[in-house]
Amino acid sequence: MTERTRAFALFSGLAILVALVFAWLGVAYGVRMMVEAACFALIALGLTIQWGYAGLFNTGIMGFIAIAAFVSMIVSYPVNGLFWEGHGPGMLARAGLFLIIGACATYLVSQCTRIGVPKKLCNLLTVMAAAATYLVVQSALDPAAALIESEARFVGGLGLPVWLAWAAGGAAAGALGWSMGRITLGLRADYMAIATLGIAEIVKAFLKNADWLTKGTLTVSPLPWPVPTPNELGFVLSRSAYLSVVAVLIVVTYVLLERAWHSPWGRMMRAIRDNEVAAAAMGKDVNRRRLEMFVLGNIIIGVGGAALITFTSIFDPGGFTPLNHTFLIWVMVILGGSGNNLGTIFGALLVYIIWTMSEPAALFLFEQGAYWSERLFGLEAPGDLATRALQMRVFVIGLAITLVLRFAPRGLLPEKDVRYE
C-alpha cells in the first residue's frame, strides 16, 4: 500500500467515525467535538515540530497552553472600569517601579568585579540584592493585589480583538519557551523533561493563586469569540464558523510546515536530530537551531491553546491538567506519526474522538461492573466510583504511550524518508 492510499484509507475511516458521532449525538455536539479536536490538532502540530523535527522532549505543554490562554484572556476580555478608576493601577505601577529599580541595582552589583571586588563576595552581594529586590517588590505587590481584589475583583482585560489576543498568547508561550530552552537545551533531554514538567506546574500554581490577575478559582467568563457567539447565531452555525477559523489556521500552519520541512532548513533540522555530532561538525549551531525549533513549536502550541480555551469560553486555571493538556497530546503525536504533519493531524482527531467517547464508556462499564459484582458476589461499590472510573483513562493513556513506543515507534502514518538522488 502506498503512502497516499494509506493516508486516504485512514482519513476515510476517520470521516466515517465522525459521521457516526454526528448521527448518534447530534450536529451541535459533533461540531463542538470537531472544534476541540481541531484546536488539539493545532497544538499537536506545535509538538510535532519539537519532537518530530528536532527531537526535543517537552513535558510541559500544559504550562505553555495555560500561559497563552491567560495572556489571550487578558488581551481580549472587556475592560474593567472599576480597576482603572481605583487605586490599583497606581499601586501596581509603584511595584513595577520597585522592580525596575531593584533589577537595575542587582545588575550593577553583579558587575562589581570590574571595580576590583573579589568574585565570591560579588556573587554573594548579587544574591543578596536579588533577594532584597524580591522582598521589596513582594511587599509592594501584596497590598496592591489585596486592594484590587476588594475594589475591582480583578484587573480585567484590554478589550482588544481576539486575533490579536491569540497572537499575544502565542508570543507569550514562545517567550516562556525561549527562557526554558536557554537553560536546558545544552543538556540532555532528561533535564528538559524535568524542567518543563516543573514550569508547567508553576505556571498553573501561579495562575490559580494570583486572584487579582485571573480571579483564581472563581474563573473568568465569558471570553469573547472571534466569530459571532451562539447567542447571536445559534450553536451549530457559530460553532461551524469557529471551526472554519481554526481549520484555516491549521491549513496555513500545515502548508508552512510542509514547505519548511522540504526546505534546506528542514533538512538541516533532520540532520541535527538524526546525528548531532555530524551536524555540529558541518558547522551547524546545534543548540541555536534547537532553540529556534522549541520556540516555534511553543508559539504554535500557544495559539492552539488560546483557541482551545477561547472556545470553551471560560478561563479556569484549575482546569488545566497534565493528563488532558500534556500527555493526551503526546499520544496524538506519537500515535499519528511524529515528523509527519498529516499523521499528526490524523492522530489528534482520532485520539480526541476516542477520548471524548471514552468518558461515558468508562462510566458505563464501571457502573455495569459494580451492578454485577453487587448482584453476584454481594460486594458493595465504593462511593467515589465516578472519579475512580475516570482514573482508568489515565491508565489507558499511559498504556497507549508505552505500547506505541514499543510496537509502532513510527506511528500510523510514519515520517516520509526523504531521498535525494
Place this chain on the structure above:
Amino acid sequence: MGMLEALPINEFVFFINKGVLAGLIIGSIYALGAVGVTLIFGILRFAHFPHGDMMTLGAFVALMLTALAPGVGDLVGLPTAFVLMPLAMIVTAFVAVWLDKAFYAPLRRANVKPVVIVMASIGVMLMMQGLIRLFAGTGTRQLDTGSKDIYRLAVGGRDIVLTEPQVLLFAFTAVAVVALHLFLTRSRMGKAMRAMSDNPDLARVSGISTDSVVRTTWIIAGALAAAGGTLLALDVTLKPDLSFNIILPIFAAAIVGGIGQPYGAIAGGLLVGFTETLAVFNWSVLLRPLKPLLPDWFEIPAKIAFVPTEYKIVVPFFILIAVLIWRPTGIFKGKLLK
C-alpha cells in the same frame, strides 16, 4: 532566672520545631527517593519519572498489609505499618524489577535513543497513577490508625515535639544510609554497580554482569522508595495524588547532589527539604524578641516568608534551575549526561 527569661527560648524552640525538624523530616523523605533516582540515572541513564508513584505504591502495599494483619504492631510496640514495611519494600522491589523487564528492557535491547526510554517511563508513571487511584480512590487515607506516641523535650516554656513516626523515619534513614555505604564500598555487587555507573563499557568488558547490576539497582531503588513512601504516609497521610509534587523535589535533590552519587542524593535531599521549609517559614516570629531593640517606626510585619505556602513547588524548581545554570554536575561532581 532573669537572664533566661530575656533569652528568646520560646522563639528558638519554635524555629527548631517548624524549621529545623520539619526540614529534616521532609529532607529525609526526599533523600530516600533521590538515592533510587540517582542510582537509576547513573546506571541505566534515564530520568525515572514513576519514582513518586513507586513511593505511593509502597505506602499502599503497607496499608493493605496493615489491614490484613492489624495486630502485628502491638507485639513489638511499634506502628503496624512500620513493622510490616520490610514486606512492602520486598513487594515494591519485585514490582520495580518486573516493570523494568516488561517496559524498559525491550527498549534497551532495541537500542533506542535514551529519550524514548524517558518517555516510556512517563507512560509507566501514568499507568501506575491510574491503577493506584483506581484501587485506592483519590481521597487521603490514614496509614496509622492508632494514636501516635509523642515525645516532648521541655526547653524553657515550649517543648521540642517529635512524634514516633518521625523518630522512626530518622532512625531508618540513618540505618539505610550506613547500610548503603557499606554495600557500595565493601560488597562485590556494590563495587560492580559503581563501576557500571562510572564507565559502562569498561565494566562490561571486565566481565561485570549487566543484568544482575540492573536488577540490584531496581531492588535498591524500589525498596528505598517503598520505605520513603510508607514513612511519609505514617508521618502525615497517604495521598494517592502525590506524584508530581514529590517527583520534582526528588529530581532536584538528585541533580543537586550530582547524578550517580548516592551520598550526593542524601545531601541534596536534605538541602532541598531544608530550603523548602525555610522558604515558607514565617521569619517574623524570630524578629519579635528584637522588638525592644528596634526603632519605634519599624513595624514587624505579621508574616515574612520568602515564598507563600501555595507556591512551595517553586522552591525545588529554582534550586534545579540554579544548579543547571551554574553547576550542572551538582555539588558532588556527578555525571553530566550528554
